[in-house]
Amino acid sequence: MRPPQSIRRMRVLLLVLLLLIGIINYVDRSTLAIANHSVQDEFGIGPTEMGLLLSVFSWAYAFAQLPAGGLLDRFGPRKVLGGGLLLWSVAQAFCGIAANFKQMLFGRLFLGVGEAPAFPGGAKVVADWFPRESRGLPIGLFNTASTLAPAIAPPLLTWLMLSYGWRTMFVVAGVAGIVLALIWFAVYRDRGQLSAEPGPAPEPVSLREWLGLLRHRSTWGMMIGFSGVIYSIYLYLTWLPAYLEGERGLSVADTGLALVVPYLAGTLGMLSGGGVGDLLVRRGVPTMIARKVPICAGLLLGGLCTIPVALTPSTTLALVCISASQFFMNNASAGAWSLATTVGAERITASLGSLQNFGGYFGGAFAPLITGIIVDRTGSFVLALLAASGIAIAAALSYAFLVGKPVGLTEEPAPVR
Template sequence: MKKKPTKVRWGLAFFFFIIGVIAYMDRSNISIIAKPMMDDLGLDKVQFGMLASLFSLGYALIQIPAGLLAEKFGPRKMITFALIWWSVFTGLTGLVKSHGLLFAVRFLFGIGEGPMFPANAVFNTNWFRRDEKARASSALLAGSYFGPVIAPIVTVYIYQYFGWQAVFYIFGAIGILIAVVWWVIARDYPEIHKLVNEQEKEYILEGREIVNTDKARAPWNIFLKSYRFWALGLQYFVVLYIITFFLVWLPTYLLEDRGFSLTKMGFAASLPWLAILITVMTGGMISDSLVRKGFSKQISRSSLAIVGLIIFIISMYLAVITVSPYMNVLWLSICLGSLGFTVVCSWASATDLGRNFSGSVSAWMNLWGNLGAFLSPLLCGWLAEKFGWNITLGLTIIPVFAAAILWLFVKPDTSLLNTNEE
C-alpha cells in the first residue's frame, strides 16, 4: 500500500501564521497604549505619528537587502535572525525614555521586521507547488491581519495589570521564544527536512516553479527594465498606503468624525481587520483553485486583485456619503476586506514573477508598499487637519483606481526572466 504524503509544508505555513500574529501585534500594540505612553514620555501627536512613519521607513529601506540575503542564506536563518532582532527592539521600546532614542529604536524595529515577508516568499517558492502558492502566502498574511483583531484585548489586559512598559517586554520575550522554535523545526527545502516523506517531496517537486537550488544572484538589470516589475511595486505602494491609513487613523476617525465612544470604537475598529482576515484566507483559496482548473494567472491573480480594488472604490464612496455611523463601519469593513484579495494576489504574483528570485521581487514590491506606509500617516493626518475626514477618505479612490489599471500590466503567467516584453 502506497504511503500518503506528509503535510509538513502546511505545518510550517501554520507556523508562519503564528509569526505573522506576533509581528503585527508587536507593530500595533503601540497605538493601543498611545495615551498612557504619550502622557508618561511627554510625546505630542506629531512625535507619536513620527514613530509609525520611522518604523515604515526602516522597514522599507531593508526590503531589497533582505530579499537578497534571504535568497543567499535561506528563509530559516533569515526568519530566525529577524525575529530575534525585532523582538529585542520591541523590548527596548518599553525601556528607553529619551525621545531621540525612542525614534531610533522604532526605526531599527522596522529594519528588524523587514526580512519577514521576503524570506516568506523564498520559503513559499522552495516549499510549494504553483497551485498552492496563494494559499501559502495567505498563512503569513492572515496572521498579520489577525494580530490587529486580538491586539486590543491582549494589550489592554497586560497594560491594566502590569503597565504599558510590560507590553513591550512580554512581546519581546515571546518573539525570541518563537525564533528558537522556528530554528528547530524549519529547513530551507523539503528535500532536506527529515519529517518530509518521499511522497510529499515528489508531490512538491513535480509542481515547483524553480529550476534548481543554486544560490545565483538576482538579475536586477533585467528586472529594472521590466514594466511588469514596476507595475507590481507601484500598485503595492497604493495598497499599503490604504492599509496603513486604517491601522493608524481609523480609531481617531471613528472617535472624531463618527462620534463613537472609546469602548464602542474598539469593537468597531476591529471589524475591518476581521474582514481582511477572511478575504486573505478565501482569496488564496480562490486564486489557487482557478490555477488548478486551468485558468491563466492573469485571471487567477490579476483579475481577482482588480475585483478587490473595484469593490474598494464603490464601498469607500458609500462609506463617505452614509450618515449612519454603523453603516459607515460596515462599508469601511468591506473596503479593507476587499483589499485582502489584492494583497494575496500581490504576494502570489511576486513568487510567480520571481521564481528562483522571489525574495528579490517580493522585496522590491514591499519596498514600494512600505514607502506608501511611510507616507500615509503623515499625508492623511495633514489632509484630515486641512480638509476634514470625508475628503481624506474620498481622495483614496483616485490612487486605488490607478492601482487597478497597473494590474493590467503585471502579467504573472510568465517569469520576469522571460525578457520578451512588448
C-alpha cells in the same frame, strides 16, 4: 503524485509557524496604534509627531526590503527570517522602555528593519515547499496573520495597556517574539533535508540578476500597485483606533471591540484572494490573469467602499464600509503575494516579493504621516480617507495595465510535491 508524509507534515508545521510569526509581526505593528493617545500624552507630542513615529517604521521596513529578498534567496529563510524576528522583537521590547520621543523613534526604526524579511520569507518558504499551481491558498493562510492579528490585538493589547500600562504591553509583545524566534531556529529545515530526491540546489541570485528584475515593466507595475494596497491597509492599521475614538466618539474599550469585525472581514478577504487565484489557474485561466483578477477587483471595490466611510454621519454604516474595504483590500493583498510566487522562478521568489513589498511600503509609509498632517490641519479624517480611495483605484490600474509578462522566469527543477 501524493507527496511523502514527511513533506506533508513539514508543510503543515511551517504554515503554523509562519502564521504565528505573521501574527507577532502585526501585533508589534499594532501596539503603537493602540497606545497612540497614551504615548502622545506621556511624551508631549501631537498628531504630526505621532504620524512620524508610525511612518518611520514603514520607511525602514520598505528600504530594508531591498537587501532582504536577496539575503533570503542566498542564505535561506531559517537564518534570515529567524534573525529578523529576533531583531524586531528586541526592538519592540526596547520601545517599552524608551525614555523619550527620540528613543521611541530609534526603536521603531529597528522594528521596521527586523520585520522586513517576514513576508518575503514566508513567500520563499511557500515557493520552496508547495507546487506552483497550489500556492495561492497557503499564501492566503499565511497572510491572514495581517488581519487576524489586528482582530486579536485590539482587545488583548487594550486590556494589557489598561491593566498594566502601555510600556508593559510593548515589553510583553517583544518577549513573545524572542521565544518564537528560538522555536523557529530549532524547528525549520530546508526542504532538501527531508526530500528523498531534493535535486540540485538552485544557484544563489547574483546582484546582476537582482538588478535585472528592475528592467521588467511587470516588476514596476507590482511595486507601484502594491503601494496602493499598503497605503489603504496601513492607514486603517495605524489610525483606525484614533479615528473611532476622535471622529466617532467611541471609548477606548468600545474601540478595542469595534476593531475586531473589520479585521475578521479582512481575514476572509485574505483567504478568498489566494483561493480564487488557485481556482482560476486550475480552470485553465492564464496564470498572470488569474492572479491579477482578485488584485484589481479588490483594489477597485476597496477604494469605492472607503468613500462612504469619509462621508456618512452614521458610525454603524462607517464600520460596515470599513469592514467591506478591509475585505477587498486584503483580497488584493493575498492576490499580490500569490502573484509574486508564480510569475518568476523559485530562486527569485523572495527577491521579487521583496521588491513588490518595497514599493508597497515606500508608498504606504506616507499614509500615517499624510493622515496625521491632514488631521492636524483640518481636524477631520474626511480628506485623508478620500485620498486613500483615489490611491487604491489608481493602484488597480497599475496592476491591470503595467503587469503583463512573467518576470525572469527560467527553467527550474520541479518543486517538491
